[in-house]
Amino acid sequence: MISTIMRTIILYLTVTIAIRLMGKRQIGDMQPNELVVTLLISEIAAIPLQDNEQPVLVGVAAISVLIFLEIIASILSMKSFMIRKVLNGKSVVIIKNGVIDQQAMRDVRMTVIDLIELLRNKDVFNLSDVAFAVLEVNGNLSVLLKKDAQTVTTKDLKLNLPDDSLPLPVISDGKIVAESLKALQSNKNKLYKILKHSKYKISDIFLMTLDRNGNHTIYEKDYNK
Template sequence: MVFIRTLIVYLVVIISLRIMGKRQLGELQPSDLVITILISNVATISLEDTELPLLHGIMPILELVLFEMIISWISLHSVKVRRWVSGSPKIIIHNGEIDQKVLHDLRFTLDDLMTTLRTNGIFSPEEVQFAIVETNGTVSILQKPEYQTATKKDVSAVQPCTDPPEIVIADGELREKTLHALGLDRQWIDEILKAESLNIRDIFLLTADSAKQYYLVALSH
C-alpha cells in the first residue's frame, strides 16, 4: 500500500512539473521556485503521513499547479504583472564601470561579481561592455569588442603572459596576502593612491596583476 501511495505521489509531482513546463532549477524564476518548493513539501507530507487520505495530499499539488498556470498566463499578457512577479534585469557593469548602487541593492558582493566574471573567462571588469543580472539570477556578459576572441588586437600583438588580476582592495580594505602573492608591496599601493588622489577607504575595488596593471573603482558616496 505504501509503495502504491509513493508511486502515485511521484507520478503526480512529475506530471505537475511537466505541465508547468519548467526546466533546470537554475532557470526558474522566483515565483516558479516557490511553487516547486511548495509542491515538494506537500508531496513529502503525503508520503510521511500515511493516515492522511491520499486525495487530501494530491489536491493541494494540483491547486498549486493551477495557480502557477494562471499566474503564468496573466504574466504572459501583462508586462506589469510579469515585472511584479519576476522582476526585471539589472545592469551591474556598463562600459567597464561597476554600478555600485545596483550591486548593493542586489546584495551582490565583489567576490560574487569577480567569481562570475572568472567563470566566463574574464578577469577584470574593465573588459566588460555589459554585465546584466537576469531575473533568474544568472549573469549575462558582453565583452568589449577589443577583448573578444579573434580580434585585430589579438592578431597584431602578442600580449605578455601575466597572472590573472586579483582583488587587492575591496570595500576600502586592503588584502595584504593577495598583494604579496602578486609580488607587489605597500609602496606600490601608496604610489597608486597618490596618483589617484585617494585613500584606501575611498576605494570600492582595486584589482591588479603581477605586471602591475591595475583596475580601480572609487567608492561612490
C-alpha cells in the same frame, strides 16, 4: 506497507505530471515563482508520504492548485509586463559602459566577490574587459565584452563558410534511428549508400552522426572492454 508503496506511486505520478506541466527548466534557470512552486510541491508531496493518516487526495489537490496557479501566473506574465515584474522581478544592470554600478550592487545585495565569481563562470577573468553585465532574474549574469576583448568571428574575418547543419545520431548502439533520418529528410537507402563506402557494418557501429550536408562521423563499438 502496500499502502505506502501505492501512495508513493500515486504521488510520484502526480509530481512528475506537475513538473512536466510547468515545463522543462533546470533549477538554476527557474524564475522566482517557479522555484517557490517547485519547493512547495516537494514539501506537499512529502506530507502524505510521511503521514499515512493524511488522505493522498489532499496532497494531490494541493499540488493541483499550485500547478493551476503556476500556469495562470506564467500566462499572465507573458501578457503583462507589470505582472511579470511583480512575479519575477527585473534584470539589473551591474556594469554599464565598463563602470560598476555600486548602488545597483547594493540593491541586489551582491558583493564584489560574487560579481567576480559570476564573471569567472562566464570565462571573464578581467573586469576591465566587461562593457555591460546584467544580473538576470534567475540569478545568471549576462556579459557583453568590450569590442577589443571579444572573440574574433568568421563574420569579422569575412569568411564564406558553408551553413551549419545539426548532426543527428542516425545509428545508435547498432540500431538505425528512424526519427533522426526523418528529421534529416534522409532515408535508409541513403544511409546504406554512405555505409557502403566505409568499412563498417551497422551492428559494429556504436554511434554514427549525420548532418544535412552529408557529413558523418562514426564511432565503432568497443568489443574489448
